[in-house]
Amino acid sequence: MTLNELQLILFQHQDTAYADFSAKLIPTVPREKMIGIRSPEYKKMIKQIGDDPVIPVFLSTLPHSWHEENCLHVALINQIRDYEACVSALEQFMPYIDNWAVNDAVNPPCFKKHRAELIHKVQTWIASPAPYTRRCGMRVLMANYLDEDFKPEYLDLPADLRSDEYYVNIMTAWLFAEALAKQWDTAVACLEARRLDPWTHNKTIRKACESYRIPDERKAYLRTLKIQGPKTNKPPAPLYESK
Numbered sequence: 001m002t003l004n005e006l007q008l009i010l011f012q013h014q015d016t017a018y019a020d021f022s023a024k025l026i027p028t029v030p031r032e033k034m035i036g037i038r039s040p041e042y043k044k045m046i047k048q049i050g051d052d053p054v055i056p057v058f059l060s061t062l063p064h065s066w067h068e069e070n071c072l073h074v075a076l077i078n079q080i081r082d083y084e085a086c087v088s089a090l091e092q093f094m095p096y097i098d099n100w101a102v103n104d105a106v107n108p109p110c111f112k113k114h115r116a117e118l119i120h121k122v123q124t125w126i127a128s129p130a131p132y133t134r135r136c137g138m139r140v141l142m143a144n145y146l147d148e149d150f151k152p153e154y155l156d157l158p159a160d161l162r163s164d165e166y167y168v169n170i171m172t173a174w175l176f177a178e179a180l181a182k183q184w185d186t187a188v189a190c191l192e193a194r195r196l197d198p199w200t201h202n203k204t205i206r207k208a209c210e211s212y213r214i215p216d217e218r219k220a221y222l223r224t225l226k227i228q229g230p231k232t233n234k235p236p237a238p239l240y241e242s243k
Contacts (some may be wrong), residue, residue, distance in 0.1 A: 092129070181208070
């Protein structure tokens with residue numbers, strides 16, 4: 001199979017109405033860069049591609065032309081079982097991530113078996129000046145480190161970093177809202193100490209109060225921690241407010 005033939009497979013799953021819909025959800029990607037492919041179709045494509053030799057060629061041919069090529073790229077990275085190869089492929093791809101949807105699809109199962117060594121990579125990614133590398137690091141942290149392997153210091157870096165990027169700050173709020181559901185004592189202490197910037201602080205509280213996993217009495221307390229005043233203002237959110 002060639003790269004052109006792989007691209008033809010993508011277009012076999014095209015849904016132009018879904019592309020119109022996706023363009024509204026992902027305002028950072030131009031509509032003309034979208035084919036329009038629904039999420040379940042990627043599993044079908046991966047089965048269709050199998051272990052064709054085109055895969056490593058595709059993964060190393062960057063940047064891609066279409067948003068859905070990036071989506072397929074992440075889906076293929078998630079399939080990599082070898083930890084070192086998976087991290088290498090992800091780091092090669094990170095500079096080309098340009099939207100929340102591709103970013104938040106990163107979730108390789110092999111990461112769960114390598115948390116001890118992965119955390120150092122995660123911290124490097126979170127400290128990156130590149131917005132989507134930073135968001136990707138927080139996404140991986142949230143998916144892998146808020147349960148049995150949690151350590152309070154894992155929240156220090158995302159709490160103390162500052163960004164002017166909407167998609168970084170909303171990810172920070174999502175991370176801390178999840179932490180409030182799973183690691184209440186550590187996460188609420190960050191809010192009590194006002195370690196987040198005011199906008200992200202208040203957005204965290206809003207997201208936590210929308211969660212069914214947080215008891216009502218805790219939600220009531222969180223509301224008392226809301227920061228009032230003009231310093232909480234940020235530029236308007238995109239048309240679609242991602243998590």
